[in-house]
Amino acid sequence: ELKVEQNPLFLSMQEGKNYTIYCNYSTTSDRLYWYRQDPGKSLESLFVLLSNGAVKQEGRLMASLDTKARLSTLHITAAVHDLSATYFCAVDKGGATNKLIFGTGTLLAVQP
Amino acid sequence: GAVVSQHPSRVICKSGTSVKIECRSLDFQATTMFWYRQFPKKSLMLMATSNEGSKATYEQGVEKDKFLINHASLTLSTLTVTSAHPEDSSFYICSARDWRLRLAGKGHEQFFGPGTRLTVL
Numbered sequence: 111e112l113k114v115e116q117n118p119l120f121l122s123m124q125e126g127k128n129y130t131i132y133c134n135y136s137t138t139s140d141r142l143y144w145y146r147q148d149p150g151k152s153l154e155s156l157f158v159l160l161s162n163g164a165v166k167q168e169g170r171l172m173a174s175l176d177t178k179a180r181l182s183t184l185h186i187t188a189a190v191h192d193l194s195a196t197y198f199c200a201v202d203k204g205g206a207t208n209k210l211i212f213g214t215g216t217l218l219a220v221q222p
Numbered sequence: 223g224a225v226v227s228q229h230p231s232r233v234i235c236k237s238g239t240s241v242k243i244e245c246r247s248l249d250f251q252a253t254t255m256f257w258y259r260q261f262p263k264k265s266l267m268l269m270a271t272s273n274e275g276s277k278a279t280y281e282q283g284v285e286k287d288k289f290l291i292n293h294a295s296l297t298l299s300t301l302t303v304t305s306a307h308p309e310d311s312s313f314y315i316c317s318a319r320d321w322r323l324r325l326a327g328k329g330h331e332q333f334f335g336p337g338t339r340l341t342v343l
Contacts, residue, residue: 141330152315152337153266198265207254207279208319208330212266 112137114201116213124221126188131216133182133199141202142182143210144173146195153198157184189220225249226318228335235306236343243301243338245316251296252318256332257289260313272299306342314338 113136123129133142141160145153157166159175159182166173170193172185182199196217200210225248235241245255254273258266270286272278272293280286288310290302299318303310317332 143331145334150339153334155331155334158331200266202330207271208332209256209268209271210332211268215265217263 112139112201112203112211114199114211114213116197116199116216118216119214120217120219122219122221123186123189125190128188129186131184131186131197131199131218133184133201133213135180135182135201135211135213138177138180139201139204140177141204141208142175143200143202144182144184145198145200147198147215148195156197186218189218191220191222194218194220224331224333226252226316226333226335228314228316228338230338231336232339232341234341234343237307238305240302240304241306241340243303243314243316243340245299245301245318245335247297247318247320247333250318250320250323250333252299253296253321254319255293255299256317256319257291257299257301258315258317260315260337262313266315269301303340306340308342311340311342314340 115134144156157173162177164175170187175182196215198215199213203209227246229244257269260266269284270278270280272291274293274296278291293299315337316335319332
């Protein structure tokens with residue numbers, strides 16, 4: 111059974127600091143997604159990582175995928191308050207249905 | 223592009239009643255739709271997968287007689303929570319994908335709706 115774990119579960123950081131959120135998964139997959147969720151809202155797609163070694167960057171966020179280590183990271187550079195949200199990674203189970211298994215989520219609070 | 227809508231966005235109902243939630247793909251045709259539920263401060267849990275014109279496939283532990291899913295067209299799926307009880311109160315999110323977009327590299331990607339918050343009194 112595919113399991114997806116994120117750490118940390120909660121991250122409080124100061125503006126201007128850097129930090130990394132980790133997403134580990136238990137079985138082989140070549141597709142991994144990162145989403146942002148604001149309170150009371152649905153998911154906003156951030157990154158789609160489709161192959162080993164994939165790296166994508168958007169603003170202060172950068173995501174990478176290492177399929178051999180079954181690890182993805184979401185790196186935050188010089189955090190700002192607007193990045194405060196819950197971040198989820200999701201791993202594609204593959205096969206015919208391409209089900210997504212979501213990680214536990216990381217609640218990020220950026221303090222001024 | 224790839225916009226998914228849900229209706230209603232919020233619903234409050236009495237215990238024992240049934241509630242229907244609609245999920246529509248607005249600018250693409252959804253060969254597959256997924257239904258998730260999310261409890262407060264928790265992650266998303268997949269409830270079922272539905273393909274257009276076929277019966278839904280439910281995840282282990284999800285009661286198919288309680289959560290009725292219909293995917294009658296390529297742009298609409300419905301989730302009906304039958305005989306709702308307070309423990310069914312949750313945030314329900316649908317997503318959709320079009321497998322035919324695989325040639326453009328987007329056939330596997332799911333596009334999420336805005337969610338429906340269900341409160342059962």
